[in-house]
Amino acid sequence: MNPITPIINGLKITLSHLFKKPVTLQYPDERPNVAQRYRGLHALNVSHNKAKCVACYLCPTVCPAKCITVEAGEDANHDKYAEKYEIDMLRCIFCGYCVEACPVDAIRMTGQFELANFSREDFVFTKERLLEKK
Amino acid sequence: MVNLTIDNRQVTAPKTATIYEAAEMNGIKIPILCHDKKLKPFGACRMCLVEVEQMKGRQIPACTTPVTEGMIIHTATPDIIKARKMVLELLLLNHPIDCPVCDKGGDCDLQNLTYDYQVNGNRFTDEKFHHQIDYNNPLIERDMNRCILCGKCARICDEIVSFGALTFIDRGIETKIGCEFDGALNCEFCGSCVSVCPVGSLLARPFKFKARFWSLTKQKTVCGYCGTGCNLTLGVKDNKVLTTIYDQEQGFHKGQLCVRGRFGYQFINSEKRLTKPMLRKNGTLVAVGWDEALDFVVGKLKGGNVAALSTARLTNEEFVLFKKVMELSGSKDFDHSAGYAHSALTEGFARSFGTTASPATIPDIQKSNFLLVIKSDAYETHPVAGFEINMAVKNKGVVLNILSDKHGKLGKLPGAKTLLHVPGSEIALVNALSKVILDGKKAAGIASSVVGYSQLEQSLSDCSVEAVAATCGVSVNDIIELANDYSAAEKALIVFPVGLAYPGHNAELASAIANLAILAGKIGSEGSGVLCMSEKNNSQGAVDMGFYPSQDGKNAQQILDGCASGTVKTLFIAGENPVVSYPDRTKTAAALDKVDCLIVSELFLSETAAMADVVLPACSFAEKEGTFTAADRRVQHIKPAIRKIGLSRSDFEIFGVLISRLGGEVPVSSATVFSEIASNTSGYAGMSYAALGESGAFAPVDIKPAFVDVKAPGQTRQAGKLALLTGSSLYHCGTMSQYGEGPMHVCPEGYLEISRKDAANNKISENDLLTVTSASGSVQLKARITPRMSEGVVFTPYHFSSASVNQAWNGTEVTWVTLNK
Numbered sequence A: 001m002n003p004i005t006p007i008i009n010g011l012k013i014t015l016s017h018l019f020k021k022p023v024t025l026q027y028p029d030e031r032p033n034v035a036q037r038y039r040g041l042h043a044l045n046v047s048h049n050k051a052k053c054v055a056c057y058l059c060p061t062v063c064p065a066k067c068i069t070v071e072a073g074e075d076a077n078h079d080k081y082a083e084k085y086e087i088d089m090l091r092c093i094f095c096g097y098c099v100e101a102c103p104v105d106a107i108r109m110t111g112q113f114e115l116a117n118f119s120r121e122d123f124v125f126t127k128e129r130l131l132e133k134k
Numbered sequence B: 001m002v003n004l005t006i007d008n009r010q011v012t013a014p015k016t017a018t019i020y021e022a023a024e025m026n027g028i029k030i031p032i033l034c035h036d037k038k039l040k041p042f043g044a045c046r047m048c049l050v051e052v053e054q055m056k057g058r059q060i061p062a063c064t065t066p067v068t069e070g071m072i073i074h075t076a077t078p079d080i081i082k083a084r085k086m087v088l089e090l091l092l093l094n095h096p097i098d099c100p101v102c103d104k105g106g107d108c109d110l111q112n113l114t115y116d117y118q119v120n121g122n123r124f125t126d127e128k129f130h131h132q133i134d135y136n137n138p139l140i141e142r143d144m145n146r147c148i149l150c151g152k153c154a155r156i157c158d159e160i161v162s163f164g165a166l167t168f169i170d171r172g173i174e175t176k177i178g179c180e181f182d183g184a185l186n187c188e189f190c191g192s193c194v195s196v197c198p199v200g201s202l203l204a205r206p207f208k209f210k211a212r213f214w215s216l217t218k219q220k221t222v223c224g225y226c227g228t229g230c231n232l233t234l235g236v237k238d239n240k241v242l243t244t245i246y247d248q249e250q251g252f253h254k255g256q257l258c259v260r261g262r263f264g265y266q267f268i269n270s271e272k273r274l275t276k277p278m279l280r281k282n283g284t285l286v287a288v289g290w291d292e293a294l295d296f297v298v299g300k301l302k303g304g305n306v307a308a309l310s311t312a313r314l315t316n317e318e319f320v321l322f323k324k325v326m327e328l329s330g331s332k333d334f335d336h337s338a339g340y341a342h343s344a345l346t347e348g349f350a351r352s353f354g355t356t357a358s359p360a361t362i363p364d365i366q367k368s369n370f371l372l373v374i375k376s377d378a379y380e381t382h383p384v385a386g387f388e389i390n391m392a393v394k395n396k397g398v399v400l401n402i403l404s405d406k407h408g409k410l411g412k413l414p415g416a417k418t419l420l421h422v423p424g425s426e427i428a429l430v431n432a433l434s435k436v437i438l439d440g441k442k443a444a445g446i447a448s449s450v451v452g453y454s455q456l457e458q459s460l461s462d463c464s465v466e467a468v469a470a471t472c473g474v475s476v477n478d479i480i481e482l483a484n485d486y487s488a489a490e491k492a493l494i495v496f497p498v499g500l501a502y503p504g505h506n507a508e509l510a511s512a513i514a515n516l517a518i519l520a521g522k523i524g525s526e527g528s529g530v531l532c533m534s535e536k537n538n539s540q541g542a543v544d545m546g547f548y549p550s551q552d553g554k555n556a557q558q559i560l561d562g563c564a565s566g567t568v569k570t571l572f573i574a575g576e577n578p579v580v581s582y583p584d585r586t587k588t589a590a591a592l593d594k595v596d597c598l599i600v601s602e603l604f605l606s607e608t609a610a611m612a613d614v615v616l617p618a619c620s621f622a623e624k625e626g627t628f629t630a631a632d633r634r635v636q637h638i639k640p641a642i643r644k645i646g647l648s649r650s651d652f653e654i655f656g657v658l659i660s661r662l663g664g665e666v667p668v669s670s671a672t673v674f675s676e677i678a679s680n681t682s683g684y685a686g687m688s689y690a691a692l693g694e695s696g697a698f699a700p701v702d703i704k705p706a707f708v709d710v711k712a713p714g715q716t717r718q719a720g721k722l723a724l725l726t727g728s729s730l731y732h733c734g735t736m737s738q739y740g741e742g743p744m745h746v747c748p749e750g751y752l753e754i755s756r757k758d759a760a761n762n763k764i765s766e767n768d769l770l771t772v773t774s775a776s777g778s779v780q781l782k783a784r785i786t787p788r789m790s791e792g793v794v795f796t797p798y799h800f801s802s803a804s805v806n807q808a809w810n811g812t813e814v815t816w817v818t819l820n821k
């Protein structure tokens, strides 16, 4: 093959892109369209005004990054609830296993991907911060 | 042995085995829900169905069908699997299936089988149960909605614990497990029912929602309470002991525990544990570093006039090091357990058997034909050994006789006979038994050749059974009958507990008992002998390691006298709390107050530690390695389950540092100290941590029997006064169980047991606060009216700091007291 041909072919592709819509976004002015099944920050689902989580410990068990801390407590009706529910986002690998493991659909992953922060402590999401915002 | 074929494998099994047992012995697993090794077959769950060719392919339960020669069995045909699936569907039909919030999840037989058999749906529909859940009990939560009616709880409570708290109540579909009249559970709280329940209907409440089964680290160890030496498994998470775990393969007792062992573990991670060394400065204890504390201790030890008292809960290795510390301090004055609690062994058995250990073991209980329990109820002092007695009597028809000054739980066993005697007359009674045997020419042939036979004969010659009967309050016939039954039994075992607050369980009684056993020839063979059950988890070890004074050393009482008189300048107390547990509180506290320097190594700031000049935070059994020797000389290896709490150090480390500072040879590790023990302690030869393994090993006991002339003490009865007996409550052991939540839930405070007659005479009603006054002092205790005391006799357990009984009790066999409201 003529050694010039591949170069020409390459330049053709480059040239064609000049006339296409760019893939990059002018973030943060432009916002991405987050897919429904995107695995971003977790949210704890709420029903009857309280977290659905029953503190069964299946998510901390399955979590490959061991970043979920659950501590169960007993409420006034002697039912089990999560007294403490924390995810250390610095260690989370967003695999979604926790969502899959949950037997009561108490945790889901949202489209929120902007998780940068200033101090390490701020990456530990407590139950308060994880509760779904209505 | 019979030959049979299971799943095309030729196997053999004993004639008495069921199909289930035969399969299990040969490693073939049959699913089952209602079976436990220790219980009799029941056949409730229908999971163990198998097919036997000879029975025309019918499905029969493996757990209730005995094996026969030539049986051809199939355990997993498609038909059987189908049937098992249906059984599971039916079990799950009314079952709540709330596994996410059920603490049994992960350890649940029903859950596991449902998973194994892939039961994903249910062909049937029905309403779920709506039984009320018992949340009120502090130790056992009962949720009968989850119950599969396997009956294990009711059976274990009846067959082994012999309490019978639980039973099937109501009928048909409404059947459930409950207490009498469907009331609250008010039992011994041994937790046996919880341990065998295959589902989450019975759960340990102290562990509720604490952790999932699979996240626990399971560490096998040995119970740190009494001398039975039960094996147990601690469930640990995040350096906290959260629960005890049942393992039906563990120990001679197959995982059975009592309330202290099962529910009394909280002291390990108690908030009250000492975490820093403390030194008294300007009158108050202030936290200091280890160096400063140990410098101070070394200075005092070098100063001379040192003595030591120890708890019987240290490991064998620690006792050896403690002795070395004392040696390097130039002192021979060291002792444990107030000096008399071990005298039955160190003096009594030493002269009667030529050894300081019992010539019988706990497994002998079930191999015997005749049991004689003397004085304290062995069930109350050593509950799991008590289970052995229950099983011996109920399953094997062993004859049980009890010689005691009060009724106890063992006396309620079928056929058990209790001879109640006047407190303080037990030695006279035991001598009378020997006398009957001698007079009846029933003595064993070899008895006459035993050293001291003629002296015994002579000394018993003036013993009149009639006179003894009259003073002891036992009829002549009963004495003669008991003596004859004892000597006629093929194998007979005498069980006799000793302990800190069991006055009268002393060297004299031990020798009198030994005389009886030697005379009747009930010694030296399987199922026969004398079993002296020492109180604490390592009481026998303390004796074996020689942690008691030799001839020229001071015993505990002399040490305390020395403190009071100033001849002892420095007293090192490891783990003991004499202020509460030694006789005569006033005298003991005054002595400790007087001594120049008091060094205490402790887990908690006990009453004694609070008086100390320096307090060293020590470690519990769950944080250290070493060996414990149980009452029957079973040597068992313990390994740490958690890291040390705070800055605490094990006594092994503390003594190690002291030895090096005092110029001795520093011990390398507890294993090397144990090999030293193995080389120089009789019976321990050949032992090592590796050889002990998980099940431990018995240190053999060699006996050289000799008769010892024991004179019964005179009666001390004081007119118009009641005889106060002290001892152990079923729920506690020593003073340490006060820091265990389980024991404190069931039995939170001291009490005084009093007969109905005395209560009526003194117009006392239940729970009245009584002032018990003796010659040495008084204590306030709540009255508990019970049928088990006889008139003129009252009993109180000694474990509690809040109402410490030693204010009134001064160590004599019987304390004579008056009661005031």
Ligand code: SF4
Pocket (backbone or CB within 6 Å): A062, A063, A064, A065, A066, A067, A068, A087, A091, A092, A093, A094, A095, A096, A097, A098, A099
């Ligand atoms: S997404 Fe994965 S890594 Fe993150 S918390 Fe869930 S299970 Fe753990």
Ligand code: SF4
Pocket (backbone or CB within 6 Å): B095, B096, B097, B098, B099, B100, B102, B103, B104, B105, B106, B108, B109, B110, B111, B146, B199, B200, B201
């Ligand atoms: S008993 Fe077993 S099957 Fe039933 S809810 Fe509890 S864990 Fe699940």
Ligand code: SF4
Pocket (backbone or CB within 6 Å): B153, B156, B157, B161, B163, B164, B165, B166, B187, B188, B189, B190, B191, B192, B193, B194
């Ligand atoms: S805890 Fe013990 S005594 Fe109480 S019901 Fe259970 S098995 Fe029986």
Ligand code: SF4
Pocket (backbone or CB within 6 Å): B146, B147, B148, B149, B150, B151, B152, B153, B154, B177, B193, B196, B197, B198, B199, B201, B202
């Ligand atoms: S409570 Fe547990 S042990 Fe008792 S019958 Fe029900 S399932 Fe069996």
Ligand code: SF4
Pocket (backbone or CB within 6 Å): B223, B224, B225, B226, B227, B228, B229, B230, B256, B257, B258, B259, B260, B261, B262, B382, B383, B384, B385, B733
């Ligand atoms: S206290 Fe004694 S009987 Fe109870 S579990 Fe512990 S060793 Fe066994």
